[in-house]
Amino acid sequence: MENFTYYSPTLYEFGRGAEEKTGMLTFLTGATKVMIVYGQKYAKTSGLVDRVANSLRTIGIDFVELGGVKPNPEAALVYEGIKRGRAAHIDGLLAIGGGSVIDTAKAIAAGIGYKGDFWDFYTGKTPIEEALPVGVVLTVPGAGSEGSGNSVISHTDEEGVVAKISLRTDSILKPRFAVMNPEMTFTLSGYQTAVGIVDMMSHIMERYFSNTTRVEVSDRLAEGLLMSLIAEGPKALADPTDYQARANVEWAGTLAHNGIVGCGRREDWTSHAMEHEISALYPNVAHGAGLAVVFPAWMAFMAHHKPSKVAQLGRRIFDVDVKDDRSAAIETVASLRAFYSVALRMPLTFKELGIENPDIDTMVTRLHINKGETIGGYYRLTAADTRQIYELMKGE
Amino acid sequence: MENFTYYSPTLYEFGRGAEEKTGMLTFLTGATKVMIVYGQKYAKTSGLVDRVANSLRTIGIDFVELGGVKPNPEAALVYEGIKRGRAAHIDGLLAIGGGSVIDTAKAIAAGIGYKGDFWDFYTGKTPIEEALPVGVVLTVPGAGSEGSGNSVISHTDEEGVVAKISLRTDSILKPRFAVMNPEMTFTLSGYQTAVGIVDMMSHIMERYFSNTTRVEVSDRLAEGLLMSLIAEGPKALADPTDYQARANVEWAGTLAHNGIVGCGRREDWTSHAMEHEISALYPNVAHGAGLAVVFPAWMAFMAHHKPSKVAQLGRRIFDVDVKDDRSAAIETVASLRAFYSVALRMPLTFKELGIENPDIDTMVTRLHINKGETIGGYYRLTAADTRQIYELMKGE
Numbered sequence: 065m066e067n068f069t070y071y072s073p074t075l076y077e078f079g080r081g082a083e084e085k086t087g088m089l090t091f092l093t094g095a096t097k098v099m100i101v102y103g104q105k106y107a108k109t110s111g112l113v114d115r116v117a118n119s120l121r122t123i124g125i126d127f128v129e130l131g132g133v134k135p136n137p138e139a140a141l142v143y144e145g146i147k148r149g150r151a152a153h154i155d156g157l158l159a160i161g162g163g164s165v166i167d168t169a170k171a172i173a174a175g176i177g178y179k180g181d182f183w184d185f186y187t188g189k190t191p192i193e194e195a196l197p198v199g200v201v202l203t204v205p206g207a208g209s210e211g212s213g214n215s216v217i218s219h220t221d222e223e224g225v226v227a228k229i230s231l232r233t234d235s236i237l238k239p240r241f242a243v244m245n246p247e248m249t250f251t252l253s254g255y256q257t258a259v260g261i262v263d264m265m266s267h268i269m270e271r272y273f274s275n276t277t278r279v280e281v282s283d284r285l286a287e288g289l290l291m292s293l294i295a296e297g298p299k300a301l302a303d304p305t306d307y308q309a310r311a312n313v314e315w316a317g318t319l320a321h322n323g324i325v326g327c328g329r330r331e332d333w334t335s336h337a338m339e340h341e342i343s344a345l346y347p348n349v350a351h352g353a354g355l356a357v358v359f360p361a362w363m364a365f366m367a368h369h370k371p372s373k374v375a376q377l378g379r380r381i382f383d384v385d386v387k388d389d390r391s392a393a394i395e396t397v398a399s400l401r402a403f404y405s406v407a408l409r410m411p412l413t414f415k416e417l418g419i420e421n422p423d424i425d426t427m428v429t430r431l432h433i434n435k436g437e438t439i440g441g442y443y444r445l446t447a448a449d450t451r452q453i454y455e456l457m458k459g460e
Numbered sequence: 461m462e463n464f465t466y467y468s469p470t471l472y473e474f475g476r477g478a479e480e481k482t483g484m485l486t487f488l489t490g491a492t493k494v495m496i497v498y499g500q501k502y503a504k505t506s507g508l509v510d511r512v513a514n515s516l517r518t519i520g521i522d523f524v525e526l527g528g529v530k531p532n533p534e535a536a537l538v539y540e541g542i543k544r545g546r547a548a549h550i551d552g553l554l555a556i557g558g559g560s561v562i563d564t565a566k567a568i569a570a571g572i573g574y575k576g577d578f579w580d581f582y583t584g585k586t587p588i589e590e591a592l593p594v595g596v597v598l599t600v601p602g603a604g605s606e607g608s609g610n611s612v613i614s615h616t617d618e619e620g621v622v623a624k625i626s627l628r629t630d631s632i633l634k635p636r637f638a639v640m641n642p643e644m645t646f647t648l649s650g651y652q653t654a655v656g657i658v659d660m661m662s663h664i665m666e667r668y669f670s671n672t673t674r675v676e677v678s679d680r681l682a683e684g685l686l687m688s689l690i691a692e693g694p695k696a697l698a699d700p701t702d703y704q705a706r707a708n709v710e711w712a713g714t715l716a717h718n719g720i721v722g723c724g725r726r727e728d729w730t731s732h733a734m735e736h737e738i739s740a741l742y743p744n745v746a747h748g749a750g751l752a753v754v755f756p757a758w759m760a761f762m763a764h765h766k767p768s769k770v771a772q773l774g775r776r777i778f779d780v781d782v783k784d785d786r787s788a789a790i791e792t793v794a795s796l797r798a799f800y801s802v803a804l805r806m807p808l809t810f811k812e813l814g815i816e817n818p819d820i821d822t823m824v825t826r827l828h829i830n831k832g833e834t835i836g837g838y839y840r841l842t843a844a845d846t847r848q849i850y851e852l853m854k855g856e
Contacts, residue, residue: 065707067475072468078724079463278704280688281712288680296676308674311461315677315723324720327711328474 065279065328071234072322074211075241078315080307082245083112083201086158087119089241093197095156097126099149101169103133106203106251107160116160116201128152130172136228136347137164137171139183139219145172146182157198159239163207163216166200170215170237173198183219186229192236200242205249205314206260206352208267208321210242228344242318246310254301258408259352261297261313265290266355267320270336273366273373273442276329286325287380292316294381298407332441335362337434338450341427346419356410357417360401361456367393370443413459424454461675461724467630468718470607471637474711476703478641479508479597482554483515485637489593491552493522495545497565498556499529502599502647509556512597516554524548526568532624532743533560533567535579535615541568542578553594555635559603559612562596566611566633569594579615582625588632596638601645601710602656602748604663604717606638624740638714642706650697654804655748657693657709661686662751663716666732669762669769669838672725682721683776688712690777694803728837731758733830734846737823742815752806753813756797757852763789766839809855820850 077085090098098120100113107113108131120127130145149157149172159169173196175182184190200210209215213233220226231237252260272286293316299309319325339354366374371393378384378396386392404410414422428451431439438444445453473481486494494516496509503509504527516523526541545553545568555565569592571578580586596606605611609629616622627633648656668682689712695705715721735750762770767789774780774792782788800806810818824847827835834840841849 065475065704065711067478069471069473071471073471075465075467075469077465079461082463278708280692280708281685281715284684284688285681285715288684289677292676292680308461311724312674312676315461319677319681324715328707 066276066330068328069234070323070327072211072238072324073235074239074322076211076244076318077241078244079311080245080247082243083116083248084119086116086199086201086243087121087123087125089243090120090125090156090158090199091123093156093199093240095125095197097128097152097154098156098158098199099128099130099145099152099154099169099172100158100160101130101133101145101165101172102160103131103162103165107131107165110248110251112201112203112248113160116158120158127158128154133161133165133168135164136218137168137216139171139217142168142171142175142182142217146175149176154196156196158201159198160201160203162202162204163209166198166207166209166239167215167217169198170195170209171217174215174237186217186219186231192231192233195236197240198237200239202242202244202314203248204252204256204260205317206263208264208317210239210244211318211322213238226344228340244314244318246307246314249310249314250305252304254304254409257297257300257304257313258410259350260317261293261408262352262356262404262410264313264317264320265293266335266352266359268325269359269377270333271326271329271331272377273332274329275442279329282325282327282329283376287377289316289319289325291381294403294407301408330441334440334442334445335359337431337439338362338427338453341431342417342419342422344430345423345426346417349417349419353411353417356404356408357412357414357457358453360397360404360412361453363393363400364397364456365449365453366443367397373442414457415459422454422458424451427454461678462672462726464724465630466719466723468607468634468720469631470635470718472607472640472714473637474640475707476641476643478639479512479644480515482512482595482597482639483517483519483521485639486516486521486552486554486595487519489552489595489636491521491593493524493548493550494552494554494595495524495526495541495548495550495565495568496554496556497526497529497541497561497568499527499558499561503527503556503561506647508597508599508644512554512556523554524550529557529561529564531560532614533564533612535567535613538564538567538571538578538613542571545572550592552592554597555594556597556599558598558600559605562594562603562605562635563611563613565594566591566605567613567627570611570633582613582615582627588627588629591632593636594633596635598638598640598710599644600648600652600656601713602659604660604713606635606640607714607718609634622740624736640710640714642703642710645706645710646701648700650700650805653693653696653700653709654806655746656713657689657804658748658752658800658806660709660713660716661689662731662748662755664721665755665773666729667722667725667727668773669728670725671838675725678721678723678725679772683773685712685715685721687777690799690803697804726837730836730838730841731755733827733835734758734823734849737827738813738815738818740826741819741822742813745813745815749807749813752800752804753808753810753853754849756793756800756808757849759789759796760793760852761845761849762839763793769838810853811855818850818854820847823850
């Protein structure tokens with residue numbers, strides 16, 4: 065176990081009717097006028113924005129609205145939010161939605177008091193020092209932004225080149241509160257639910273696969289969350305209105321990414337980076353679906369190069385009962401693949417992702433330009449290695 | 461899963477050298493002059509108080525000292541602390557020690573700005589509305605007060621009658637930060653280490669044994685923490701300077717009691733209440749040692765009256781492989797007993813606690829006067845039931 069600082073000051077208000085407390089929770093952040101940020105459909109058409117607005121009115125908090133956030137949120141809307149937020153003299157943000165909406169609200173919260181371009185924080189040009197308080201009403205579990213200090217925004221330059229950057233902060237951008245009513249997730253499709261679950265499981269596993277030894281507490285918490293998702297995820301798919309399944313999945317998704325399973329160890333975000341190169345080239349690929357393809361391939365490579373922790377995972381969560389580490393790791397990969405493809409109906413290959421002729425050359429080149437000659441913490445991967453992992457995703 | 465609010469704003473600074481950050485962390489609470497509260501020996505003789513004092517001086521924070529806190533901390537020292545703290549115009553508390561020291565600091569933090577008697581908060585006469593910020597440098601893991609909003613203080617009235625009351629707050633008394641350097645626990649004896657581990661495991665199990673169904677996430681986290689303690693605890697006993705074992709035990713102890721494993725369910729603190737009656741009558745009994753006797757007896761009773769969750773625990777953490785719930789529960793109790801007595805060298809019976817003729821009549825009577833005619837959440841216990849459980853502790 066290595067030294068760590070853990071600070072997770074977000075208040076989670078969880079359960080049926082939790083959204084009614086939004087006004088009071090916003091009041092407690094000290095805000096008097098907030099910008100309500102939301103997406104393109106659900107928040108508005110379901111009447112949720114109106115209900116939240118009423119909760120704010122009751123307690124005397126003024127607000128303006130900013131709708132229309134899209135998946136892979138764009139800097140353009142952040143600029144608009146900053147402009148309108150300044151004009152309205154807001155002193156807080158309230159995000160109603162999933163990761164894209166929350167990340168947009170965080171970007172506005174950071175940019176509004178800063179004289180320069182908010183994008184400076186994302187490029188690393190300027191360190192972020194203050195931000196308006198952000199509250200969240202979560203409607204799409206998966207990204208984990210409700211409990212994290214991160215924000216991912218895509219920025220398109222004048223030549224049309226898109227840069228998608230994840231800004232990571234220790235606590236400045238952590239939401240002050242997150243209202244989580246699992247009933248709000250009943251209308252998510254099976255596909256949306258499944259990609260959320262894969263994203264959650266990836267957040268856990270990127271922390272789990274670590275070179276740091278003797279992290280028994282963090283390992284057991286990670287394994288426990290994975291087992292919860294494996295048990296409850298398929299129930300949420302089978303019956304979208306199974307409140308208890310939805311509740312367990314949603315809560316696991318928050319804990320997957322609020323840092324608790326990373327305590328005391330170096331994390332390894334290679335699979336996320338490898339997936340980013342896929343969805344950068346093939347923008348129709350949902351992040352979670354891409355991860356369902358990448359992670360088992362990454363683990364299959366590790367089964368041959370460093371099987372120990374893959375084997376531990378399988379023995380502890382999939383009841384793998386083989387002594388030899390390599391064989392146990394191979395069985396673990398098979399179990400994970402079966403869970404993704406059979407239980408969650410997720411793709412496992414480029415072909416199933418809808419990519420007939422994957423441009424692996426470009427992905428490998430960009431990956432190592434972005435991340436360095438060798439990448440990874442659990443095991444250092446050269447370009448030849450990452451090529452091999454991408455090749456495995458062909459599934460031939 | 462039931463509705464819940466989870467708010468754990470304590471910053472944990474964990475690892476070797478963490479205490480050097482005490483000054484900076486205290487500064488971030490806004491305090492300018494703190495009272496350093498500590499116990500009778502280790503904090504002072506080890507030089508820790510001086511090192512922390514230097515860390516405060518470096519950053520320009522003034523301080524006064526209040527030493528001499530004893531186990532089962534008394535109101536008398538709280539009154540003294542409030543008086544001296546007011547005279548010195550302190551605006552923060554810094555506890556260096558374990559549960560007793562932290563609980564004393566919390567009581568002073570609550571009482572110092574209150575015109576009446578601080579004990580009003582504990583008796584429920586007055587709700588607590590504000591408190592000075594409390595920081596912690598943890599030297600004795602187990603009680604979990606570094607991450608909880610609770611404070612247990614004993615108050616002796618004019619006739620010499622002792623009332624030991626646990627004040628529970630949602631967040632007002634939660635420490636702002638906890639500095640945790642596992643090296644500080646190297647000098648704890650095997651006995652101190654073991655009673656701490658039993659206390660931690662009890663904190664987890666009192667939350668685990670719940671009537672609330674479909675709490676898969678919280679169940680898995682609880683089981684994970686228990687497995688960590690079962691794996692790492694004996695290593696800390698075998699080699700008191702095994703940093704990694706100490707670190708895993710200490711971190712598990714915080715998570716055992718900061719509320720994370722209780723999310724979404726009704727808890728059942730019957731075993732803690734039953735133990736309190738033992739240590740009230742026999743003050744030499746350490747809380748953790750008493751719990752090692754009570755908990756297996758309570759579980760043995762449940763094996764015959766409501767075995768389901770006892771069986772689940774055993775199957776998941778002790779590899780119990782029996783289909784019938786009652787048999788599985790009985791095996792679980794045997795496994796827990798073996799762990800407590802063999803691995804931790806803890807007592808399992810009144811006799812091993814040093815009590816030859818336990819006054820079960822008085823304990824049962826007081827228990828039900830204090831807690832009601834029937835007690836417990838997982839299973840409602842009558843006086844006849846609790847008597848039977850106490851009888852089981854005779855081990856005959």
